[in-house]
Amino acid sequence: MTMLLINGSFQIKGTQPDGDTVRFTPDDPQEWDLVTSRGRAVKHDALGRAALRLDAIDAPETHYGPNRVHQPLHFAHAARDELLSWLGFTNVQQGPDETVTAVVPDTVPGFILASGADMHGRCVALAGRGVSGGTSGVDVDVDVDMLRTTVNHHLLTTGLVYPTFYRGLFPVLRTELTAAARQAQTAGLGLWPSDTTTTGAKITALSSITDDVVMLPKLFRRLVDYLQLSNPSLVCFPAYLAGVQDRFTVLSSGKRCAGLHNVVEISNGQTVRMTQPPEDLVFEEA
Template sequence: MVYTLLYGQFVIRYPDIPNQGPEPDGDTIKFLPDDPQLVKDLHQISGIKPKINERGISVRLEAIDALETHFNNTHQWLDGANMARNKLLAYLGFKNVVFMEDHPNKIESASHDSLPGYVLSNGIDANGRVIGFVFKGSDDRPGEDGSTITVDTTLLDKSINTKLLADGRVYPAFYGTLPARLREHLASKSQAARAAKKGIWPRSTADLRGAATVFSSESLKELVMWPKLFRRLVVFFSTHNNGLKDFDAWLRMDPVNRDDRVFLLDTNTHANFHNIVTIDGDTIKLNVEFEKVVIEPDPVN
């Protein structure tokens, strides 16, 4: 699968309206493309148009999922979430980043409000964001703006996505649009980081190495778990207060927004999100390894 090369600026602060500026986290960054039409021409994987305006569009980093700094007025383990965010900004070249006291996810000041870089993308996701591999600067140009690039592992290893996985700062999250050869290479990076107990991995829970005790949204705040599972639990607890009792049934009620379709690599079988979650009383865990799950994109409406 080929990727479209997009040059532009990564933007972390709006100098004219800083209080309304971007809120970068460990896997999402605002990007102002040099040629917006190239973004509009990207494949719309789920039939959703790109949410782009004169200030740019959000880029969701392919193949990774960072701990949530802010989701539905809550968060995961903040030290880990902020470490991923800060590492992403540092890899992009931003220095001396200071966040606002009253808006802790918005940037008060930094060495730069924006910096050049590029994205390799193969489409727009169901939230209207560019999905792609992110790279600092524009000196090492792999091609002309808008050109199609076949990504090999050498180029992949230069991406910030790969660096964050290798650092153990983020979880893997592989979607069906990611070519198998790239997925396998990234899986090896994630597995090596976990084996070396880097970054978040010593605190990871709700996985094959141990279940997490969860009984409310509040109980999630200090945990380190797969962010996709965390997000499902947060939404569930917003309307349920009887623990995990009805979580399985709640997932099954919505096969698009809750019970994602997945492909299990170990068994070569199709399944749904509820199939990879094991609940026992107030404990929950994934019953497959992160790198062995491929999430299918939302269907086209």
């Protein structure tokens, strides 16, 4: 799979990183234009700093939406801390709003393998640490060996994030990431022993998903948006999902769907579960 290699550095002071989002600055900020030429524009500040969305993974939320709703923080913080440690940051100090107030060092060298930008202007990328050894601003063929050098792959091997695939990711890379996630799940690593995505979670209030149960972040976000509109009953949740119309393909059946209600079941008005594991779904960018 061909991706755009960009050399640069990671910075986190003054930002609110989570387990799948971090700031990156190219050595040559004009190289963001090369990503923009693939579709959407990458939003960046005057110094070239932009937010990355780490491709193919989804970490438990530390602060979702205007009300800053979180998933169980033990798991959300574990994913974030592993990301920052792997990149090379130490002594990370944060304020109560999750903003980094101090860190050693201020920046760490790294590189990204960019495939484009999402609807929020974040660069969608695989991310590596240190010096890439390649020429920045050129397309490179990303194979499984290169994929295994990225933090995206690393976080799946630790079981701290969920696999969440989009159509732009090449199947051979998706297969490798699926294998890494399943190996972590089988070994009982990270969040997997607590995961309720396919086994079912009883939801009695918003606190059920912020403090108690662990599930695929995409499902969590849809539940948060629904529960903030309605009462705790999930009876109408499938209809809500049908209206949101997340578009995806179920790999095992080849079925193309519009709406997570196609793979979500509600029982007793309070228990929700997905009928397919996260790695069996390939989403389309909105």
